Amino acid sequence: MNQLLPPALSSNPLFGLVLTLTCYGISRMLYLRTGQPLLNPIFVSLLIILGVLQFLGIPVEHYMAGGSIISAFLPVTVMILALPLYKQLPVLVKYRWAVLGGAGAGVLTSLVSVTVLAKLLGLSPDLIRALIPKSITTPLGVEMAGFLEASRSLTVISIVATGIIGVLVYPLVFRLFRISHPAARGLALGTASHAVGTSKALELGHQEGAMSSLAIIVTGLVTLGMTPLVILLLGIIL
Numbered sequence: 001m002n003q004l005l006p007p008a009l010s011s012n013p014l015f016g017l018v019l020t021l022t023c024y025g026i027s028r029m030l031y032l033r034t035g036q037p038l039l040n041p042i043f044v045s046l047l048i049i050l051g052v053l054q055f056l057g058i059p060v061e062h063y064m065a066g067g068s069i070i071s072a073f074l075p076v077t078v079m080i081l082a083l084p085l086y087k088q089l090p091v092l093v094k095y096r097w098a099v100l101g102g103a104g105a106g107v108l109t110s111l112v113s114v115t116v117l118a119k120l121l122g123l124s125p126d127l128i129r130a131l132i133p134k135s136i137t138t139p140l141g142v143e144m145a146g147f148l149e150a151s152r153s154l155t156v157i158s159i160v161a162t163g164i165i166g167v168l169v170y171p172l173v174f175r176l177f178r179i180s181h182p183a184a185r186g187l188a189l190g191t192a193s194h195a196v197g198t199s200k201a202l203e204l205g206h207q208e209g210a211m212s213s214l215a216i217i218v219t220g221l222v223t224l225g226m227t228p229l230v231i232l233l234l235g236i237i238l
Contacts, residue, residue, distance in 0.1 A: 003057040010058045016066025023048040035203075037167040040196055042138065043160045071142075088214040095183055095211070102184075103218040106191035110135040111223075111230060130154035132230060133223065134162045137194040140220035147227050163196025170200070182207035190215025 009015060027044035053063055092099055111132065118128040129150035133141035138159050145155040170189060179185055182205055189197035190212030201212035 005056050010062040011065055013066035016063045017069050020067050020070055037164050040160055040164055088210055091210055091214055099218055102187045103191055103222050107219055107222045131158050134158040136220040136223050137216050163193045166193025166197050167200045183211045186211030187215045191219050
């Protein structure tokens with residue numbers, strides 16, 4: 001396929017950077033106007049970027065010259081998560097056992113279910129590794145994918161898909177298990193659906209949003225803390 005843009009332009013780092021920010025801005029505006037979980041900004045912007053690259057015939061390597069600049073800031077965003085954790089410290093102290101127990105149970109369930117089901121379905125070891133961090137927020141998930149030597153792109157896709165699915169099924173789960181306490185609702189959404197779930201929790205109420213944002217951080221830290229154990233278990237299972 002012929003490339004419609006001059007290689008000197010498409011390989012310029014500014015091209016990938018501007019394309020990424022523009023697509024994300026459009027996707028976020030679309031999500032805020034519609035409120036549809038399926039229109040998650042990360043997922044939609046990914047589709048738009050892929051469509052643009054395909055239409056213009058631009059190699060992914062050219063795009064990554066600028067797109068990788070944004071990826072370089074992911075470790076910084078991980079450190080920024082310490083700020084909301086500090087702000088929610090009183091809530092963490094008040095519900096410490098519920099938060100730690102809920103996050104721990106969520107992490108354990110996610111790790112075991114992904115590994116066992118993927119193995120039963122005959123998925124490749126590389127794909128299993130990429131699915132392991134699916135239930136934590138993107139910056140932490142990308143970092144964990146690096147530790148597991150997994151595809152970061154596949155990990156991001158699995159994280160977005162997990163968040164969207166969680167937001168779609170939460171009303172049924174809450175009714176089925178009669179989950180009505182605001183703290184429990186927020187903790188469940190944040191643990192299972194990270195940032196996408198937290199955006200929905202904020203719509204449900206202030207306490208739900210606070211607990212969900214707290215759950216994102218605790219779940220991520222617990223998951224990262226279990227990385228050595230996960231690597232050991234994967235080595236045995238795979």
